[in-house]
Amino acid sequence: MLDVRLDQAKQEFDELGYAVFENFIPPGWLAELQAATARQFQIEGEQAGSEFRQEEGSRRLANLVNKGEVFQRVVVEPRLLGLVELVISGGFKLSSLNVRSANPHNGIGQPLHADMGAVADERGFWVCNSVWMLDDFTADNGPLRVVPGSHHWGQTPQETLEDPSAPHPEEAILTGKAGTVVVMNAHCWHGGQANRTDRPRTALHAFFSRRDKPQQQYQKRLIDPELQQTFSPELRAVLALDDPLNDEVTANSERMTGFLKS
Numbered sequence: 001m002l003d004v005r006l007d008q009a010k011q012e013f014d015e016l017g018y019a020v021f022e023n024f025i026p027p028g029w030l031a032e033l034q035a036a037t038a039r040q041f042q043i044e045g046e047q048a049g050s051e052f053r054q055e056e057g058s059r060r061l062a063n064l065v066n067k068g069e070v071f072q073r074v075v076v077e078p079r080l081l082g083l084v085e086l087v088i089s090g091g092f093k094l095s096s097l098n099v100r101s102a103n104p105h106n107g108i109g110q111p112l113h114a115d116m117g118a119v120a121d122e123r124g125f126w127v128c129n130s131v132w133m134l135d136d137f138t139a140d141n142g143p144l145r146v147v148p149g150s151h152h153w154g155q156t157p158q159e160t161l162e163d164p165s166a167p168h169p170e171e172a173i174l175t176g177k178a179g180t181v182v183v184m185n186a187h188c189w190h191g192g193q194a195n196r197t198d199r200p201r202t203a204l205h206a207f208f209s210r211r212d213k214p215q216q217q218y219q220k221r222l223i224d225p226e227l228q229q230t231f232s233p234e235l236r237a238v239l240a241l242d243d244p245l246n247d248e249v250t251a252n253s254e255r256m257t258g259f260l261k262s
């Protein structure tokens with residue numbers, strides 16, 4: 001299994017806003033995640049993603065902690081949590097666990113955005129996302145584009161750019177083999193590109209926010225209460241199930257995305 005170099009990752013998070021880890025997902029787990037994702041899309045059909053938002057040109061799944069142990073393992077993965085800690089200081093929690101699968105020939109990419117439309121505040125960075133490649137990301141099938149260093153700019157693309165969907169002169173295109181994970185300061189401007197191939201391109205997003213900020217998806221409300229009773233203390237902690245501050249900040253918060261509409 002990949003040994004993560006934290007000192008190098010820290011430098012990349014500071015300078016670029018992201019770091020790419022090849023072979024992060026062991027092959028057996030990758031196969032399980034691929035199978036569970038395909039099964040879940042079948043089960044949910046047209047309803048897929050509806051607990052959160054649906055997106056033109058892509059299929060989405062939401063609330064995945066509720067949908068199998070194979071997904072629950074993602075949000076307590078120790079190497080991942082060690083990396084998230086480098087981006088968000090002062091404690092963090094899961095914000096959401098989703099899948100996004102860019103449809104074949106979807107003709108539409110995502111605009112550049114910061115997740116939850118977030119900009120750093122006086123305490124610093126408060127959102128961190130991880131993109132788990134369940135398929136190879138190639139130049140043509142809707143890879144991730146990111147604008148290196150943009151997490152330091154204190155602005156969102158929506159406030160700043162005339163057309164956030166247009167190519168950005170400084171953008172980098174992140175490709176990789178299935179099993180690669182990109183960990184990203186989610187203030188960094190990014191978006192999935194259009195898929196120009198005849199196969200879907202699927203990724204899992206484990207998204208984290210600082211403890212004093214709302215969860216994108218309120219885990220305590222979305223996860224089956226009986227299932228919650230079976231969770232380990234570690235899983236309960238990362239989901240903020242026993243955290244009054246999370247209840248206070250999340251229970252009545254709006255569903256915030258970077259760009260998706262209702």
Ligand SMILES: O=C(O)CCC(=O)C(=O)O
Binds near residue numbers: 100110193203
């Ligand atoms: O799946 C991707 O390539 C990135 C998705 C993303 O940034 C989002 O849905 O907010």
